[in-house]
Amino acid sequence: MNEKETISIEEKIDTLILFRKGEVALEILPKLVEKNIKNLWLQLGISNEKAKEECKKLDINFIQNRCIMLEYPDFKTKEK
Numbered sequence: 001m002n003e004k005e006t007i008s009i010e011e012k013i014d015t016l017i018l019f020r021k022g023e024v025a026l027e028i029l030p031k032l033v034e035k036n037i038k039n040l041w042l043q044l045g046i047s048n049e050k051a052k053e054e055c056k057k058l059d060i061n062f063i064q065n066r067c068i069m070l071e072y073p074d075f076k077t078k079e080k
Helices: 003-008 023-034 049-058
Strands: 015-018 039-042 061-063
Touching: 015 023, 023 039, 023 049, 039 049, 049 061
Parallel strands: 015 039, 039 061
Antiparallel strands: none
């Protein structure tokens, strides 16, 4: 996660989809809280049980080891 890019996003972010090693999930939790991001999705093959526990405490929805495109085949980003 490029912290500079994340900080510069001014639009509301509701879900962060993580495509990196599971350890990164714990590192980014403070940013999720700061930006009021309520959903953290770890892609297929990525998991972190400690991050799952912390997300529960922080009232952040947590999904791990699942592919968003398989779960939601119609998922698309908004084009501007």
